[in-house]
Amino acid sequence: MPTYNAPLRDMQFVMHEVLKVQDTYKGLDAFKEIDAQTIDQILEEAGKFCSEVIFPLNQSGDKEGCTRNPDGSVTTPTGFKEAYQQFVEAGWPSLGCDPAFGGQGLPQLINTATYEMMNAANQAWTMYPGLSHGAYECLHAHGTPEQKKIYLEKLVSGAWTGTMCLTEPHCGTDLGLLKTKAEPQADGTYKRVALADFSATLPEARTQHERSNGVWFMDEATLPTYSVNEVVAGFKADESILVRSEFLNAEKHKTVLSREESLKRLADAKYVVEGANLVRNEYGHKLFANFFFFITGFHGFHVFTGVLINIIIFFNVLLGTYEKRKSYEMVEKVGLYWHFVDLVWVFVFTFFYLV
Numbered sequence: 001m002p003t004y005n006a007p008l009r010d011m012q013f014v015m016h017e018v019l020k021v022q023d024t025y026k027g028l029d030a031f032k033e034i035d036a037q038t039i040d041q042i043l044e045e046a047g048k049f050c051s052e053v054i055f056p057l058n059q060s061g062d063k064e065g066c067t068r069n070p071d072g073s074v075t076t077p078t079g080f081k082e083a084y085q086q087f088v089e090a091g092w093p094s095l096g097c098d099p100a101f102g103g104q105g106l107p108q109l110i111n112t113a114t115y116e117m118m119n120a121a122n123q124a125w126t127m128y129p130g131l132s133h134g135a136y137e138c139l140h141a142h143g144t145p146e147q148k149k150i151y152l153e154k155l156v157s158g159a160w161t162g163t164m165c166l167t168e169p170h171c172g173t174d175l176g177l178l179k180t181k182a183e184p185q186a187d188g189t190y191k192r193v194a195l196a197d198f199s200a201t202l203p204e205a206r207t208q209h210e211r212s213n214g215v216w217f218m219d220e221a222t223l224p225t226y227s228v229n230e231v232v233a234g235f236k237a238d239e240s241i242l243v244r245s246e247f248l249n250a251e252k253h254k255t256v257l258s259r260e261e262s263l264k265r266l267a268d269a270k271y272v273v274e275g276a277n278l279v280r281n282e283y284g285h286k287l288f289a290n291f292f293f294f295i296t297g298f299h300g301f302h303v304f305t306g307v308l309i310n311i312i313i314f315f316n317v318l319l320g321t322y323e324k325r326k327s328y329e330m331v332e333k334v335g336l337y338w339h340f341v342d343l344v345w346v347f348v349f350t351f352f353y354l355v
Contacts, residue, residue, distance in 0.1 A: 004051045061080070132155050231269070
């Protein structure tokens, strides 16, 4: 039967004999009481947890997998839940976290070494707590005091875990199909509908700026279907409409503003966004759009350089450069390189669109 033995000696060698972390920690107020013996004890206990608790769960994970129940809930493989309870009770989620929120305040290096063993022992199980520390670090560095109060202690204790939320409906870049309005339902939930369902039609005209219409050297993005005034007027006319913000409440749901709060928020509206560009997008945060335009632009640069290189090669062929050298090795290398990189970009775009 297969077993997992954590590479403790290798980790200890790197930490103590190569990096000499105990000497570094002595000069840091937050870690000055941490010595080599403390580090070794933590790593040894982590190794035991990995080899004795989560490594044997690979079998149930492979055979059973997760089960989606009729009510929408999901049941994890046998032993996964119990292992997570042991993980929480032993305090492993709090290793590298701030003591102000219930953490142990240990160096991130120890937390990283622990997760290295966990991923090696059972990567599938480790996916459950695997994103929590990233969520913790993000909130700890950038969260508001209210957000920190709501989330950090829960994340540090392991009561809540972090997750990855990918929210591009219909996949691809068809962002114009996103819904932007909510209607209350009988069960207390809200139904999202399009701007076209409530925006008013006002007698106002707006000409898109183009170089051809007398606005010198100024272009602008395509005008949205509805202006801010039309959206606001339609919103005011329908009292059943509310604004849903991107901020999460204590129940981890996006906050739906009251009618008064919604009107106040709309009073500050500057744009109607349909789709995405380099400045803003319908998600509310431009990180997604920035990433997409970055990889698109980088791919365009690659194509441009490939065409340029091929033009240079073409003229060298006409001039007989390679014939004089008695070798076409350069042509072969450039061709193979360019096609290889192109295949890499095909993979990147395919993965991006699928996700």
